[in-house]
Amino acid sequence: MADSSTGARRRAGKRHDDRVFDRxxxxxxxxxxxxxxxxxxxxxxxxxxxxxxxxxxxxxxxxxxxxxxxxxxxxxxxxxxxxxxxxxxxxxxxxxxxxxxxxxxxxxxxxRSLAATLSRQEAAVLMAIATLQPVTRGELSKTFGKEISRDTIASLRSAGLIASGPRSPTHGAPYTYVTTRHFLSAFGMETLQDLPDVEMLEDAGLMQGRENDVALPLDGVEEADVDGASSE
The missing domain is CATH 1.10.10.10 (Winged helix-like DNA-binding domain superfamily/Winged helix DNA-binding domain)
Incomplete structure (x- = not known):
């Protein structure tokens, strides 16, 4: 009963707010x-x-x-x-x-930005995911000619730059990976059609610090859909 009463008060409050705010x-x-x-x-x-x-x-x-x-x-x-x-x-x-x-x-x-530092390897994998998505870790490994580790994927996920996409129709139905809306925000892009390559990252001054690191300006962590790609 208490939960029902609380829900009713919240709905009434929302209706009140809608009436008060003059658009x-x-x-x-x-x-x-x-x-x-x-x-x-x-x-x-x-x-x-x-x-x-x-x-x-x-x-x-x-x-x-x-x-x-x-x-x-x-x-x-x-x-x-x-x-x-x-x-x-x-x-x-x-x-x-x-x-x-x-x-x-x-x-x-x-x-107000949250800085995340990615290695050149992670940055290259990120660009590959953005270009090939939805793409599995196995497909990424074939692209690079060497295994892409779970740690690399985990690092990109923790930065909010990629998320899980739909299951692949290949044997075993592995997860695919897609970039997030936050990826677009971090790179100042409107859509994936504005996708930069690694050379553009260097020209834009995003590669800083140690030789093998790439400094990316992030504004928060959020897994969100991008152009129909789903996240988990």
């Missing part, structure tokens, strides 16, 4: 309404640790709000600032402009 702002002049929508969208994107999707932003603005135009206005306002609003991993996110990367590193401040 349409019909009592405001058009210019002020647009400005308020811009502020709301920027606040949500700023607060989120992951790229914010169009569906999420639609919850805080009016049903007739042109979100793309609103985002364009926000980007225009950020011209000349050290950070920008970028399209990444199917959503939008605030990111520091790359020209200030050296400045931030020199400051030694603790940033």
């Amino acid at each position: 349409e702002l019909e009592d405001l002049p058009a210019a002020l309404r647009w400005r308020e929508w811009m502020m709301r969208v920027e606040a949500v994107i700023f607060a989120s640790a992951e790229p914010v999707t169009r569906e999420t932003l639609a919850r805080v603005v009016g049903k007739d709000c042109a979100i793309d135009l609103l985002v364009d206005d926000l980007r225009e306002e950020l011209v000349g600032r050290p950070y920008e609003l970028v399209s990444v991993a199917g959503g939008w996110q605030h990111r520091t402009r790359s020209v200030y990367a050296d400045t931030i590193r020199a400051s030694t401040v603790e940033t």
Whole structure:
């Protein structure tokens, strides 16, 4: 009985919140309404640790709000600032402009990003998974001409860059591996069509530190679907 009562209160609270939050702002002049929508969208994107999707932003603005135009206005306002609003991993996110990367590193401040360091071998396997997915560990081993260890796969999984995909139709039905939405976010890509190769990683300055390490900027750990690929 108590659980049923608690559930009812939560549903009532949600209905109350929906009534109180005014998305349409019909009592405001058009210019002020647009400005308020811009502020709301920027606040949500700023607060989120992951790229914010169009569906999420639609919850805080009016049903007739042109979100793309609103985002364009926000980007225009950020011209000349050290950070920008970028399209990444199917959503939008605030990111520091790359020209200030050296400045931030020199400051030694603790940033909101979670840094994960991958070896060149792990980085190469990650790129192979991104290109061939869904792909099994055995297929990766054939691609590289040597066994790809379970430890390498575990390292990429723990960084939130890959996840388990569908079972392979081959003998034994081994697991396949796919990249996650977080993979796109970490590399600043909108879709897998923007996939970089290892040389591009070097050109982008993502290969740092020891000769055999690759420093990747991560914004959190999340296993999520990417372009229809499932995670576990």
